[in-house]
Amino acid sequence: MSPAAVDSRPNTAHEAPAPARHLVLRLLGLAWRYRKKCLAVVFLNGFVAILGLVGFQLTGLGIDVLRKAVDPAAPAVRWPLGYAPPESWSLVAELSTVAVMMALMAVLSLAIKYWAAIVSAQLSQQIVIQLRTEVYDKLQRLSFRYFDDHDSSSLINRVAGDVQAIRQFVDGVVIKCLVVVITLAVCIVYMLRLNVGLTIACLATTPLLWWGAIWFARVSREQYLQASKLGDEMVRVLSENVQGIQVVKGFAAEKGQIERFAEANRQIVEHKFGIFWSLSLYQPIMGILTQINMLVLIGYGSYLTIRGELPLGTGLFVFANLLHEFANQVGHVTNIANSIQSSLTASERVFEILDAPLEVDSPASPQQPVQVRGEYVLEQVSFEYVPGKPVLKEINLRIGAGQMVGITGETGAGKTTLLALLTRFHDPTSGRILLDGVDLKAWDLPHLRRQIGMVFQESFLFSNTVSNNIAFGKPTATLDEIEFAARQAAAEEFISAMPGQYQNVVGEYGTNLSGGQKQRISLARALILRPPVLILDDATAAVDSETEHAIQQTLDRLRGERTVILVSSRVSTLRHADQIFVLNAGLLAETGNHQQLMQMHGHYFQMAQLQAWEQTLTEPEDSLPEDREASAWSNGQGATFPQMKGIRNV
Ligand SMILES: Nc1ncnc2c1ncn2[C@@H]1O[C@H](COP(=O)(O)OP(=O)(O)OP(=O)(O)O)[C@@H](O)[C@H]1O
Ligand SMILES: [Mg+2]
Incomplete structure (x- = not known):
């Protein structure tokens, strides 16, 4: 389906994707607003990664202790930080010491992970709430022309869904990138300390991994943009059908509408499959590249261990784990690229609202005449x-x-x-x-x-009580004022006949009232303002x-x-x-x-x-x-x- 068929209404928003660099800079600006919490999450996650590496080191130490006990000719055990237990210690005592250290490490890691998760959740909620409020606030101030030109379902989707995708840029891109960079740096430094030659040999394929991530990012951007439009179309069909249910049923058009909705759904699924195809192709290719690294390690690393240049536990074993962690982190790059694309698409749509000019606005130094005559x-x-x-x-x-x-x-x-x-x-x-x-x-x-008190041609009521609807423009109105306004609007009689009277809840859009009743409540809503x-x-x-x-x-x-x-x-x-x-x-x-x-x-x-x-x-x-x-x-x-x-x- 062509983009034009997806959204036939005039919508100036998505004619061409905005320059990615511009969007990224703006999103980084957004992340900067939450820098303290971001840094806390990065720091905690970085700490967890380092504790993980220390865990590998301790397991390797256990292996080396065991190897030395089995084969006294094996190289001497390298205890961390130069600490070595007294000669008199038995194998069980030495292994128990390592086990206790590992357990302590695991508990510490768990506690920090928990802390990081809490801070991260707080950060996410803070971003979503603030951004949503900003967008909603802007929508309230935008002029009618903007709403004429933009589909309401697309606007709802932007406030509800796209704001979440932007939040993803902060926790799924910025924070994750920093954590990945820190973890990769720690891994590389650790590997280089163990053996420079082996590190270079094992990481030779890394440039290809980066290239792959960048390729994927380029391919998927347009696809994500299209997916958002299809999502809007589906919501539009749904909301039109819910709001226009009378027309649909009155014209016995249910079948056609079901087909229309199914078609909108089918297009989303088809399109998402397109994205999954690219992703499914990309992930295995990246997997093969990382496996090549492992093959290099097994060949060259075993050779070094046999020659006594690399300990078995604190050397080869730790190296294998580091390489695994390295591949893991590079794997995150795919997710990051994925998140970048969806958040860029979403940000384009949300920034379009935030940047929309207020066609009708107060001047810089407005006038506020006090005694208004109404000429x-x-x-x-x-x-x-x-x-x-x-x-x-x-x-x-x-x-x-x-x-x-x-x-x-x-x-x-x-x-x-x-x-x-x-x-x-x-x-x-x-x-x-x-x-x-x-x-x-x-x-x-x-x-x-x-x-100005206004009664519109189409009476819109909120799903709230009759009295709250009448007092919409004057929430402080007393019950007497509300009743007086209702009387003036010739609405008192039918309101008194309703089950809960002024506390009766009006259905969504005033569905449980007649057209004339809605008009009279709307009139009372205007009259109460005097x-x-x-x-x-x-x-x-x-x-x-x-x-x-x-x-x-x-x-x-x-x-x-x-x-x-x-x-x-x-x-x-x-x-x-x-x-x-x-x-x-x-x-x-x-x-x-x-x-x-x-x-x-x-x-x-x-x-x-x-x-x-x-x-x-x-x-x-x-x-x-x-x-x-x-x-x-x-x-x-x-x-x-x-x-x-x-x-x-x-
Ligand atoms: N948002 C809009 N965008 C473009 N054209 C519009 C828009 N609203 C109204 N029009 C057009 O402007 C013209 C005047 O519309 P308006 O709603 O003012 O008519 P009206 O006199 O109030 O009609 P009615 O008696 O049916 O309420 C119509 O031709 C209508 O199609
Ligand atoms: Mg009119």
């Missing part, structure tokens, strides 16, 4: 999601402080986009937006957002006419106190507004209040006519009042712009 002025505002394709075109408008204004227009006209600019989720491509005479870009961003500006994006689309009427009364009460900007397609809602802005294909087509717009005989008039007409179709003949138009508007179930085109059901 918006838009001057020549245009906006493009995709360069060259304007969604809003040169919008000029003024929303007075304390006014209630309506925004309407066909689906896709740019209503939600306009609201996103008022809240500074995006910055205009050109033109400027002023709130209380101050350009939004000059505001302190969190301060600006605190002035913000100077309240923005509602089609916030009553899913409620019945009676509830809409109740919400309307709340909004009417806010008039004069707060600026209310509401997107709606219902004339019954819009007719209460002080001003209505009609958007058409990104242009501000009409402005005025209900009466003025009706006299214009434009888009708004057409919409009103259609809604009135549709109302006459749904009402029984004898209930029709004289003024059908007025009747239709007073009923929230009227038709909408989208219905005009048969697109959306309200």
Whole structure:
């Protein structure tokens, strides 16, 4: 499968792997932040390696003691540090001394290994937690455009999985490299002390081992990058299916979706096999090279021992063990190369988030107006999601402080986009937006957002209690405040009817609530903030006419106190507004209040006519009042712009 087929969404992240050197330097910088713990782990592991070598030496000593007892003509036993037991000691006493030393060494080694493991685990957790927090923090601050361009499953994978792989760079690469280097150095020094010629002969193949490790590192990098993308794709299929389970079942598409998931899984397995192939080929080749060293030792080493130039135990035996340890450590180089590749791939993906520019951010010296009135002025505002394709075109408008204004227009006209600019989720491509005479870009961003209560077009609730959902923006809110906000949002009645009332837990994404109920909780969540500006994006689309009427009364009460900007397609809602802005294909087509717009005989008039007409179709003949138009508007179930085109059901 081609990379393009793996991730068809625009994702600027992985077009070409970043230069490895740059990534390695940055990862080393990360390791440097944890240098104290890293050094402690290296030191402890190095100590364990040295104790291991001392263990070989003691075993060799035991062999030499035994050999001397069996064959008095054998070379004299070389006791360590020049210590030799008195002549009077029996063989058993000498061997027992060696055994006790070995046992002490083993206990010491065990204790240090345990200590090293604890410090290492602490280090790993510290890195993962800190890095994850940093990435998560950055994700919280990134602008919406970033999320538009990046697949959510890929982002989740980066926070959950890739951060672990980066941690591997510290403990699986940096620390391990240092431990390997120290152990190899100790081995080589030890071997050289025993016999220089034998050391050179046995290690002649080492350059080939290094070359092999570097080759493997090059080959596997691209493979790991591809494996990560396939992992993202699998998670995406999975999460889409879980979130869209209703659609899947409703369209009886389970079989197709199972196949899609199986295909994503199959591709991962196939790809991983590719990596295992390279690894499986590489490891035996490295194994053969180390075996050649052993053959050299058996030939040349035995010759030296027979000639009396190398003791059997503290010489040949120790040498064989050192060589074995040497091969062992070189074997780790494969794992290190492997870890380097996976952590480079992961770091590229994680650093991409950390480095992403904050398109929308507070200026260096932001303004924080204290008494916010809520007057918006838009001057020549245009906006493009995709360069060259304007969604809003040169919008000029003024929303007075304390006014209630309506925004309407066909689906896709740019209503939600306009609201996103008022809240500074995006910055205009050109033109400027002023709130209380101050350009939004000059505001302190969190301060600006605190002035605005927002009800989004798609109500998102957290899997938490109703009261915590309402108090989301004001965790300190009292129960009275929560209940008052719920009452204002016409949500009190249904909340009181629920089993746990305000303590009832809302399912994930609010799954156990109806669309209208979710909208009302979202409205209460905005109202509780008592913000100077309240923005509602089609916030009553899913409620019945009676509830809409109740919400309307709340909004009417806010008039004069707060600026209310509401997107709606219902004339019954819009007719209460002080001003209505009609958007058409990104242009501000009409402005005025209900009466003025009706006299214009434009888009708004057409919409009103259609809604009135549709109302006459749904009402029984004898209930029709004289003024059908007025009747239709007073009923929230009227038709909408989208219905005009048969697109959306309200
Ligand atoms: N994140 C995005 N990236 C690219 N284009 C987008 C994005 N969001 C919206 N658009 C496009 O911008 C245009 C305006 O979208 P917007 O959501 O503002 O419409 P709307 O008036 O709110 O429609 P509706 O009544 O259906 O909610 C549409 O053509 C839409 O396809
Ligand atoms: Mg919209």
